[in-house]
Every structure is written in structure tokens, then in C-alpha cells.
Amino acid sequence: MATFSRLLDDPKYSDLEIVCDGHVFRVHRNVVCSQSRVLERECDGNFQEANSRRIEHTVFDAYAVDRMLQFLYREDYVLSTELVGAAVPDQTCQTTNDAPPDAERNMEIDDRGSADGLCMDLSPFSCHVYVYAIADYYEIPALQALALQKFAWERSKIEGVSPLELLQIASVMYTNTNSDASRLRGQLLSMAYEHPGASFNNEHFLSHIQQRPELQAFCADLLAHSAQKFQAKRSELRTLNRQLNNDLTAAQDKAKKLKSDLKKADARVSDLKARNR
Numbered sequence: 001m002a003t004f005s006r007l008l009d010d011p012k013y014s015d016l017e018i019v020c021d022g023h024v025f026r027v028h029r030n031v032v033c034s035q036s037r038v039l040e041r042e043c044d045g046n047f048q049e050a051n052s053r054r055i056e057h058t059v060f061d062a063y064a065v066d067r068m069l070q071f072l073y074r075e076d077y078v079l080s081t082e083l084v085g086a087a088v089p090d091q092t093c094q095t096t097n098d099a100p101p102d103a104e105r106n107m108e109i110d111d112r113g114s115a116d117g118l119c120m121d122l123s124p125f126s127c128h129v130y131v132y133a134i135a136d137y138y139e140i141p142a143l144q145a146l147a148l149q150k151f152a153w154e155r156s157k158i159e160g161v162s163p164l165e166l167l168q169i170a171s172v173m174y175t176n177t178n179s180d181a182s183r184l185r186g187q188l189l190s191m192a193y194e195h196p197g198a199s200f201n202n203e204h205f206l207s208h209i210q211q212r213p214e215l216q217a218f219c220a221d222l223l224a225h226s227a228q229k230f231q232a233k234r235s236e237l238r239t240l241n242r243q244l245n246n247d248l249t250a251a252q253d254k255a256k257k258l259k260s261d262l263k264k265a266d267a268r269v270s271d272l273k274a275r276n277r
Contacts, residue, residue: 004031008073008084016043017054018069021062023087025069029053032072036138059137062087064130071135071143079127123165124154125188126172132184133176148184155191163198163205166191170209170218188218189225200226 007013011026016033018025033040042055057065062083070077070084078084122130128151135143169188177184192199199205199222209219 004073020057020065023062025087035072036140038138060134064134067131068134125169129173151187161195161198163202166198167208174218175214189222
């Protein structure tokens with residue numbers, strides 16, 4: 001894999017181009033197609049890409065594509081504001097498009113771009129969600145597992161989260177993944193549950209999840225997750241209460257026995273005193 005890592009930065013012998021957001025990624029079919037069944041089908045089947053050796057990718061942005069390629073060549077990826085792979089401007093692109101790609105538009109909560117919306121830089125959590133989603137799109141399960149692992153690691157580091165960040169992550173996740181991503185969604189649901197000040201107890205958060213269609217599934221899942229947590233806590237308290245009652249009963253029985261033993265001891269002392277007179 002070290003050899004593959006060098007190839008990512010050196011497109012000299014590349015034989016496939018992936019075009020996205022005005023950038024061309026020059027890659028090697030034997031590297032990428034061997035790890036993605038979708039890329040394999042596009043390059044080997046009766047598709048235009050098989051003849052042109054050029055894939056036009058429009059689903060996710062160039063950063064998601066770049067991180068996917070990082071993984072295919074290096075078994076890891078880093079989050080960076082720069083494209084890490086050997087991407088070059090697409091010379092065939094005659095016009096510039098300042099509109100965000102579909103994936104990025106999907107994460108915007110306020111279409112007006114106001115201060116109340118989510119027109120902000122993507123959080124690391126959202127970036128990992130996009131990596132998970134593109135891994136699912138290209139059928140790369142090992143990359144999905146890594147993105148989930150990195151999301152969980154990011155979650156383990158945070159001490160707090162803002163309502164806007166939670167909404168952004170939820171919008172990105174529920175727009176770009178389906179119910180099969182239950183483990184990834186579970187990480188987000190736990191994060192929201194663990195920070196009620198940014199979720200349940202925040203009017204801005206509650207207002208948005210009620211208004212935005214793409215957040216309705218998140219709202220339903222969050223309610224179900226919270227109910228499950230509540231039931232688990234309730235069951236835990238019941239178990240604890242039973243244990244306390246059992247301990248109390250045992251302590252009372254022990255106290256009765258000690259009281260009985262004390263009476264017997266007093267009786268023996270009285271008997272001994274009577275004999276010594």
C-alpha cells in the first residue's frame with residue numbers, strides 16, 4: 001500500500017480520470033477498481049466511461065472524492081481544506097459555477113443564508129458523513145467503517161456542541177444516508193441526547209427540526225432514541241430500587257437477629273449474676 005500512496009501523488013501512469021467540481025483526479029484503474037465494485041462496473045461494462053476512461057462525478061463534491069481516493073491509495077484519509085490527491089483543474093470546463101454542489105446545498109438549513117441558517121464551514125462530523133456516504137455510493141465498506149470510526153472518535157473528544165452544528169450534521173446525514181446507516185445515525189442521536197442544551201432544551205433546534213422536511217426522520221429517530229434511553233434508565237432505577245429494598249430487608253433481618261442475640265446475652269449475664277450472689 002506504500003507504493004499505492006506514492007501513485008496518488010504521481011499521475012504519470014494513470015489510466016482513468018474522475019472529474020468533479022472542475023477538478024480532474026488522475027487515478028489508476030487497477031488500484032481504484034479493485035476496491036470499488038461500482039468503479040469496476042463503470043470501467044468494465046457497456047458504459048461511456050469504459051471507452052472514454054473519464055468519469056464525471058456530480059453526486060458529491062471534490063473533497064469527498066479526494067478523501068475516498070486517499071483511502072483507496074493509503075487506507076486512510078485526512079480532513080484538509082486542500083485537495084490532497086493529484087487533482088488538477090479541468091481544462092474542458094468552459095464555465096464556472098459558483099453554486100454549491102448538491103451535497104453541500106443539502107446541508108443548508110436556511111435557504112436564505114441568514115445568520116439563523118447553517119451556511120457555515122462543514123464540521124469534521126459532516127465531512128466524515130460525506131465520506132461515509134460516498135463510500136456507500138461506490139460500495140467501499142472498509143471506508144464506511146473507517147468514516148464511522150472517525151466520527152465516533154470526534155464525538156469522544158468534544159465537550160460541547162452547538163445547536164447549529166447538530167442541525168448541520170443531521171441535515172447532511174439524513175439527506176445523504178438511509179436507514180442502513182443505523183450505527184452512524186446512532187452516534188448522532190447519542191450526541192444530541194447527551195447535549196440537551198443544544199437539542200431538547202434549545203428553541204432554535206426544536207424550531208428547525210419541526211420545519212425542515214429532511215429533518216423529520218431525524219426528529220422521529222431522536223424521539224425513539226430518547227424514549228429508549230428513558231426506558232433503559234427507568235429499568236435501571238427499578239433494578240436499583242429492588243436492590244435497595246432487598247438490602248434494606250436484609251439489614252432489617254440482621255438487626256432483628258442482633259437484637260435477639262443481645263437479649264439472649266443480657267439474659268445470660270443476668271443469670272450469671274444471680275448465681276454469683
